[in-house]
Amino acid sequence: MxxxxxxxxxxxxxDRVQRWMQAVITxxxxxxxxxxxxxxxxxxxxxxxxxxxVVTRSRSLDAADRLAIYANAYYARLIECVGDVYPVLKxxxxxxxxxxxxxxxxxxxxxxxxxxxxxxxSFVDFLRETRPDSxxxxxxxxxxxxxxNLAILEWIIYEVFDGPGTEKAAMLEMxxxxxxxxxQWLQIALQxxxxxxxxxxAYPVNxxxxxxxxxxxxxxxxxxxxxxxxxxxxxxxxIVRRYDLTHPQYELLQVLQAGGTIGAALxxxxxxxxxxxxxxxLVDVQQWFSLWTAERCFFQAIR
Amino acid sequence: xxxxxxxxxxxxxRRDFFNKLAVAAGGGVLLGAAGVASAxxxxxxxxxxxPNTCKGLNTCKxxxxxxxxxxxxxxxxxxxxxxxxxxxxxxxxxGGCGSSAGENSCKGKGECSVPLSKKTWKKARRAFExxxxxxxxxxxxxPK
Numbered sequence: 246m247x248x249x250x251x252x253x254x255x256x257x258x259x260d261r262v263q264r265w266m267q268a269v270i271t272x273x274x275x276x277x278x279x280x281x282x283x284x285x286x287x288x289x290x291x292x293x294x295x296x297x298x299v300v301t302r303s304r305s306l307d308a309a310d311r312l313a314i315y316a317n318a319y320y321a322r323l324i325e326c327v328g329d330v331y332p333v334l335k336x337x338x339x340x341x342x343x344x345x346x347x348x349x350x351x352x353x354x355x356x357x358x359x360x361x362x363x364x365x366x367s368f369v370d371f372l373r374e375t376r377p378d379s380x381x382x383x384x385x386x387x388x389x390x391x392x393x394n395l396a397i398l399e400w401i402i403y404e405v406f407d408g409p410g411t412e413k414a415a416m417l418e419m420x421x422x423x424x425x426x427x428x429q430w431l432q433i434a435l436q437x438x439x440x441x442x443x444x445x446x447a448y449p450v451n452x453x454x455x456x457x458x459x460x461x462x463x464x465x466x467x468x469x470x471x472x473x474x475x476x477x478x479x480x481x482x483x484i485v486r487r488y489d490l491t492h493p494q495y496e497l498l499q500v501l502q503a504g505g506t507i508g509a510a511l512x513x514x515x516x517x518x519x520x521x522x523x524x525x526x527l528v529d530v531q532q533w534f535s536l537w538t539a540e541r542c543f544f545q546a547i548r
Numbered sequence: 549x550x551x552x553x554x555x556x557x558x559x560x561x562r563r564d565f566f567n568k569l570a571v572a573a574g575g576g577v578l579l580g581a582a583g584v585a586s587a588x589x590x591x592x593x594x595x596x597x598x599p600n601t602c603k604g605l606n607t608c609k610x611x612x613x614x615x616x617x618x619x620x621x622x623x624x625x626x627x628x629x630x631x632x633x634x635x636x637x638x639x640x641x642x643g644g645c646g647s648s649a650g651e652n653s654c655k656g657k658g659e660c661s662v663p664l665s666k667k668t669w670k671k672a673r674r675a676f677e678x679x680x681x682x683x684x685x686x687x688x689x690x691p692k
Contacts, residue, residue: 342675345668375665377673388676389669419581422574428567430574468680511569523565530569531576538580546577 257289262299265289270316273352276309279316323351323364330365331399333457334392337466346372362407369396391468395450401442401478402454402485410440410480417543429548431508435501436544441479443490443498449474451487481541488540492517493526494533498542 257265265288272279277293279285291298296308303311327347328335335343346368353374354367376389417435425433449469456466475495477488490498493514500510511530518526537543 337676337679338672339675342668342671345671346665349665349668375669377666377669388673392672392676416584417577417581418584419578422577422581425574427571427574430570431567433574435577466679468676507570507573508566511566511573515569527568527572531572531579534573534576535579535583536576538577539583540580541584543577 257299261288265299266312266315269312270319271355272316276312276316280309280312320348320351323356323361324348326361327351327365327368330403331368331396333399333454334395336457337392337395349375365400365403369393369400372396388468390471391448391450394446394448395453397444397446398450398454398476398478401444402487405440405442405478405480406485408440408480409438410483411438411541412481412483414438414544416541417538417545421546425546425548431511432506432548434504434506434547436504436547437498437502437542438479438544441477441498441502441542443495443502444476444478445495446474446476447471449489451476451489454487477542479540479542486540493529497533498537501543 265285268282268284268288269276269279272282272285276296280296281292286292289299293309296312300308300311302308324344324347327350328340328343331343338346350368350371353371356364358364372389372393376393416438449472451474453466453469460466473492475490475492477490477495477498479486479488496517497510497514500513501507505513514530515523515526
């Protein structure tokens, strides 16, 4: 009874213990280093030799082992979260290599937000920052760039998946565009939804992504050469949709997305179409706008 | 004078072409909008089965990639999933990542070196080469 009273008098408050435990279990070098670390000692001055003054031992585990369960679980869960965001990259690299990247990433960009949804938002930056240097310029755009480009695509897909979509929004309908005179179309702006993302990539990773996703059992992917590719990513009916774009399509959609008129968008598009293909452009443009409207890429027509 | 005339003709034909393009774009919008209206009538868009309608990303287990995903756009999918595993496996991480550098306790015991990233990129290169070899792709030399 006396001991209990003494313990009560000297025990740190719960808030302090919680923050101490967080400092200990999130330390990248493990529980013992965590307990010795400045952050933990500033809260409760119990180094590795005095852990059991805070956490009692069980019949089979001492205090450090008990804390290590939570330390390992903490990183295991976060690494799993990062892997959920980059499933194709993880499959290509294999679990062990990917988890190494993820663990390292978490040291540079630790989880600091209440939601885990944004945990992977700096992973592309991390890969860029740590990618191997090469003196050979040819090598600069090699396999590491391929993996980084794949990560860029996967993060966008995740953002589109998790963000606002077009499901509850009123999209462009016939009544919005009926009665627009032929000569007025140049001045019309077509508003795009926030879930529409456009990206230019150094490799055709969208094709690669599809191939990996389509083949659940065995991974056999042809690694593409470096060729600039353009992709639009959007969401409809709660499903993320990816569209390979040509360069003219990409230029056109970029202007529309920025709020430009159809005239300005066509101008940008024509800049990248060779003269001999301009006649074909007349046919193509109609098909593109028809598809994009049907695919709910436009909210409304602004006159 | 002749040059000015030619330039004016070019301007005129460019304007004409541009107008045609805009009309084509407008025609496309009308066609697409008509398609949306008829799809709404039929409650099924023919474009849903087109080549561009790729599989959705679905991080929620148990939901098919082609199916409707109720947690998309709710900003809570990953969080909910991770929270739900708390109750299922309180000991996750205890031995679960033994051979992985993701096990933080291996640091300081000589199994992992700091910084890890250089080492990991090397491992990544090996994994990449292995996959490429399997697919019959020749990979260039690794950066030094």
